[in-house]
Amino acid sequence: MELFKNARSVRLKSHLGTYLCAPDDGAVSHGYRRNPRGAVWAVEPAGEDCVRLQGHKGLYLGATELPADLDSGGRGTRSCCRVVLGSPSCPNDNAFLWSPLREGKTKNLLTLSGPYGRLLRARFGRRPSKDNAVTVDLGADPEESSWEVEVVAMANAAPPLARAPPGVLARFHSTKEAKGNKVSPEEEEEEEWSEEEVLPKPSAARRILYNTARDDGGVDGLEEGTWKDFMFDGQSLVALRRRLEEETRRTDFVVCRRMGARLFPVVLDLPPGNKGMEFILVLQSSRVANGLV
Structure with missing residues (x-):
């Protein structure tokens, strides 16, 4: 905890x-x-032993109890869950x-323990440049769940957006799989933060498209x-339903x-913004409903 105190x-x-990282796609x-x-x-202290970590868009790093979808193959388990x-x-x-929790004798090395003692972990998928995943794992090797803390000077830190208003019914906003590209240190470029990027934008209504799945799970194309x-x-999500x-x-x-x-x-809130989204309604009496995870 002392690594975060100052x-x-x-x-x-x-x-x-x-x-x-928390890219702009959420x-x-x-x-x-x-x-x-x-x-x-x-870093936002939360008592003597815990912290909250707030990203540049004002949202917080959170652990779910949903199995991680590793490599888009649905191979996660309850002991390996999503971070959103x-x-x-x-x-x-x-x-x-x-x-x-400080890890080993290295000065700035620690693990971050979430609910039920699960450790925050970075992992590569089958395609390291495409399938990078961050999970919370139960019984994970502390060495594979270690993080080195680099303190950022205030002059170089972009101020986060205002935190989301209270009363949010569903806490999490996105579970999109990360699609960052691997970049060598030689290709790294400094990025400047403009006022336009940092200030919150006014919300606007988004277009919702929906259709009902057939008994076998098939869905008509948009052109039909x-x-x-x-x-x-x-x-x-509660209001949408x-x-x-x-x-x-x-x-x-x-x-x-x-x-x-x-x-x-869908178990999470809609992501911020007004980008249109498509939803499929699966009738509980249909055959495909029995196979939903």
């Missing part, structure tokens, strides 16, 4: 030589680029509390004219999204 902002370098990843603003985390960005639902929300849409203002129930006049469905040919239940 630090306002830090970079966290993994045992792989990569830096924990994912949590790690990469070799040291200088992007997404690799700097504001989100907002605490209350000051003591332990999903966003990290307990730093069976999709419906509406404008939705907000990020709450309520609106879908009003639009469809039924409640017996699971809200899903597509990843390739597979359907996955």
